[in-house]
Amino acid sequence: MADDNKVLIGIIGGSGLYHLDNLTQITTVNPETPWGFPSSPITIAALPSGTRVAFLARHGQGHVIPPSSVPGRANIGALKSLGVRAIIAFSAVGSLREEISPGSFVLPTQIIDRTKGIRPASFFEGTSVVAHAMFGDPFSGKLVKWLEERVRRALDAEGKGAKLFTGKCIVCMEGPQFSTRAESLMYRQWGGDLINMSVLPEAKLAREAELSYALIATATDYDSWRDQSESVTAADVFKTLKSNAETSRLVAATILDDLQRALTGEDAHVFLEETGSMQFSIMPRSEKQNPADRVKLAYVLPEYFTGEGKDVSSA
Numbered sequence: 532m533a534d535d536n537k538v539l540i541g542i543i544g545g546s547g548l549y550h551l552d553n554l555t556q557i558t559t560v561n562p563e564t565p566w567g568f569p570s571s572p573i574t575i576a577a578l579p580s581g582t583r584v585a586f587l588a589r590h591g592q593g594h595v596i597p598p599s600s601v602p603g604r605a606n607i608g609a610l611k612s613l614g615v616r617a618i619i620a621f622s623a624v625g626s627l628r629e630e631i632s633p634g635s636f637v638l639p640t641q642i643i644d645r646t647k648g649i650r651p652a653s654f655f656e657g658t659s660v661v662a663h664a665m666f667g668d669p670f671s672g673k674l675v676k677w678l679e680e681r682v683r684r685a686l687d688a689e690g691k692g693a694k695l696f697t698g699k700c701i702v703c704m705e706g707p708q709f710s711t712r713a714e715s716l717m718y719r720q721w722g723g724d725l726i727n728m729s730v731l732p733e734a735k736l737a738r739e740a741e742l743s744y745a746l747i748a749t750a751t752d753y754d755s756w757r758d759q760s761e762s763v764t765a766a767d768v769f770k771t772l773k774s775n776a777e778t779s780r781l782v783a784a785t786i787l788d789d790l791q792r793a794l795t796g797e798d799a800h801v802f803l804e805e806t807g808s809m810q811f812s813i814m815p816r817s818e819k820q821n822p823a824d825r826v827k828l829a830y831v832l833p834e835y836f837t838g839e840g841k842d843v844s845s846a
């Protein structure tokens with residue numbers, strides 16, 4: 532298959548974003564990965580130009596999967612198995628800052644982990660292979676930078692006045708209940724600007740799979756830190772969700788062809804900075820490792836493990 536026809540772009544839709552616009556559906560696939568099935572069948576669709584994307588609804592079609600139960604490893608593993616190299620993930624978030632009003636779009640660059648350790652967060656978990664991925668910069672810096680000017684242009688063209696913020700820090704909490712007022716105030720003191728329940732372990736797994744990953748966060752509410760305001764309810768979130776999803780679809784429609792060009796152009800290797808990043812993260816091969824684990828890992832990292840257990844690297 533020519534590189535141009537491959538599905539290089541994965542889109543993960545969050546709350547309210549269960550499909551994209553202006554796409555012709557080619558097929559749906561539901562790959563069974565070593566970590567089970569993804570949240571929903573993945574739609575492979577084409578833009579009028581022919582650019583293909585793989586779309587996955589994080590909470591399943593009909594929003595039936597709560598944040599703590601999203602099958603992150605199956606989702607990222609399945610997208611990688613389709614040939615995806617870069618993921619744009621959308622998420623509805625609470626704002627911890629006055630200036631980030633509901634309706635604002637944000638490209639975060641940092642994460643504070645407030646999940647409770649109950650979500651499987653590594654492909655290596657439960658295997659005899661140990662790896663420590665770099666995660667100091669949890670999003671793909673080049674992809675985020677690239678998105679900045681294009682998302683801004685799309686928001687300006689839409690003319691609804693949606694603001695764009697970059698360089699912000701997102702807190703990922705376990706949920707499903709929202710934060711207490713005390714927690715919300717504490718996250719502000721910690722330097723948090725946004726809060727959601729979804730960016731982890733998604734971002735960690737994308738990094739382990741050597742995929743470029745960026746989050747387009749859309750603010751729906753002010754969480755619970757404003758002492759003169761009611762604390763956040765799901766109804767508050769739903770009020771903004773529809774309009775944010777419409778704008779998200781427009782943003783996606785505006786950037787996808789350009790992104791495909793960036794991923795297939797001669798500078799793609801610069802753009803895909805995660806490629807090769809696991810090379811020195813995987814502990815050297817040892818006879819104590821279970822060959823079946825290496826076969827399992829080959830599903831997501833065929834670059835380092837092979838399906839037959841004959842490894843291509845010294846890892």
Ligand SMILES: CSC[C@H]1O[C@H](OP(=O)(O)O)[C@H](O)[C@@H]1O
Nearest residue numbers: 545546598622623727728729768
């Ligand atoms: C519907 S309110 C809380 C819910 O919304 C966000 O979902 P997503 O990130 O998938 O858009 C948030 O992370 C929570 O899961």
Ligand SMILES: Nc1ncnc2[nH]cnc12
Nearest residue numbers: 623624625726727728754
């Ligand atoms: N206030 C909030 N807390 C956590 N996740 C959210 N998603 C949308 N708003 C949220």
